[in-house]
Amino acid sequence: METALLYYQDVYLRESSAKILDIKTDTQGPWLLPDQTIFYPGGGGQPADSGTINGKTVESIRKEEKQIWHLVPGFQDKAGDSIHMKIDWQRRFYMMQQHSGQHLISNVAMDYKFNTVSVHFGEDHTLIEFDTAQAEARILTELEEKVNTLIRDHLPLHIHWADREAAKKFPLRRPAGDWELLRILEIEGRDYSACGGTHVSNTAEIGLVKIIGTEKIRGHLRIQFVIGQKAYAYFSTLHQGASALRQALQTEPQHFAERAADLQDELSRQKKQSIFYRTSFLSVESKRLSEDATDTFVFKRLPDGFAEDAAWLAKSIVNDFSKPAFLLSGERFYFLTPKNSALDAALFLKKFGADFSMRGGGPSDFVQGIIKSPDDLKLKQTLNDFMK
Template identity: 40%
Template sequence: MTEKFYYHNPYTAKIVATVLDVREKDGERWVLTDQTVFYPGGGGQLPDRGLIEKQTVTDVKEKNGKIWHKLQKDASQFVPGQKVTMEIDWPYRFYQMQQHTGQHLLSAVLERAGWPTVSVHLGEAHTLIEVEGRLPETAELHNLEKQAQTMIARALAVKTHWVTADDMDRFPLRRPPAKFDNLRVVEIEHLDYSACGGTHLQNTAEIGLIKIVGCEKIRGRARIKALIGERAFEYMEQLHQTSVLLREKLNTDHLQFNERVAQLQEELHYLKRLKKFYQQYFVNFTSRELAESTNNALVVFKMEQGEQDDAAAIAKKLSQTYHKVALIQFDRRFFLTSPSAERFDTIKFIKENAEHLEIRGGGPQGYCQGVMKRNNLNQIAETVNMALKSI
């Protein structure tokens, strides 16, 4: 059995331990010690990270009461009986403790409001709590946050108890455990009792902040997404910086953001309508000018302004309204249109000439679009003209 220092004092970050066993299998390197500060994960909490003698520990697992540490590199430097220094990544551990204790507190608040917890996931970025019941309304989520913050501010003591089946009646557990003998119970004073093997804070004040950032329906239940502790503060700082930037960009106070955005959306809607009108005018005018500028069956044009959609629209209009075969280039894209397959078969042309013209493309009969590997509009136009003369 490995002595679990993270239960004696979860605030201990560094100890000296004795190597008991070293194993390498399938390219993985594992070290077993007589005691450890590394929590192996469980109950939704991720394993600790850190170092053993400056070697990175990438995973931690418990098997039959023994805690094994997976090393990133060669384990040959370790031998049974050797004294080693092991040190966890303390900021990461403390965040995990914030998250885990914060989850217990939030689950207790949710339970009191009628949303009992079904499952939890404590991720590196956020906490997910799946609860029975309908989706909470926005106002209800805000109220749950306020209740959680009240409990945080009260600095409620967090205690752990090892409980036998005979003592279970003294601990009103929020969720019944799978087993009842020698059970570890985490208590948040006056608020919650939960069976749990994870690492926790000394009191709720150390949680700092809980921010609910999402809620969705899943499997007929509600899943709440929350940021806890350090991640919540980081999120609020990002929101603050975004707010400062928007105040500068919008030239208004954050309390008027909604009003200003609504005004900008209205202006944007008007400008989009105006743009559509002028685009149509541009397409009609350019198509007419091109059609009237030549008596040839083929109209060739390289667009230097406008948008790709304009080029496509001009090519279509030249064929549909003015009965021309059109070859329009926009950047390295081209549009090849024809009034009919009898007049000019666009699909056949692409298939027969793709290789030597170094083009690729396709589309329905009468409207093909593609890409030119080379800027060879004139060569493509000459080949189209030759094909038209052969009809």
């Protein structure tokens, strides 16, 4: 019993009927052996097809010699029955675009003496590792342009089946494995590779190839590509982002980098300015608060979000004017006392913290934390009593 490989006879078949030859059930569920299949079982880096049999999801595909087994949990029919299979065509076609695109890229890369070491076919992008440590940006642009020109040249792709003797007349890009019968993919007149994957029949169907990144790996250069429909998806996403930025930055995409640099300069200038004015203001403010204080200590609430300034002010009041300081901003509080004074801020927290739902801690001259039920009047009064 063997399975006829319909995906080799007509790679564009999206649906087909078949007959069940056998069913084996294991812990994963029933595995079907059909007399023919359109499901590519995976191999050569290309993932297996996804799809349905009689409307039920094919969860896994396994190739054993000349048999292709399909795992279909919940499948009820028996051997001898007819089934209907359907592959996820959009995904399969993308795999065909991706795989064919990779052959073309690897071929063009040879013009620069870059040999393909490994490939990874992803759901969104493709990784190809070359046996070169680096490549100039100019070379990568040229490579990409050549690949896209060959796509537009709509070169046919051919499949040749050849035994070992016949295979010798094909100038294979990479040495083939030890097979009795080789399946050779030809990009007309340009590239010959032994490959068992599924491919488009013409380079024009690849659509578009774009380099989107490079990285160094094990001393090699790995290039990230988007191919075919995923190149289109990538472009759409990019365009959405660019449209939003165009509105926000009020400039065209070719000026984005320039505008972003200008904004960064402006931001760092304003930051410097703000630090200057802020420290000047806080110095004046700590002096004013210290001198105007009617009590023996300074009590001050700053607006929400000014916790950092509250801490800064408290330190300045204590260090420069030797006055205890209790400052708040939102739920944050800082209670600082002069080093040589007998006032113990930690003791205050211990004795009265619970009355104001305060949490925090620190040494006797510096406590800070969160205050959940601040009653500023009562708090000030309690501090007054504590300091007498």
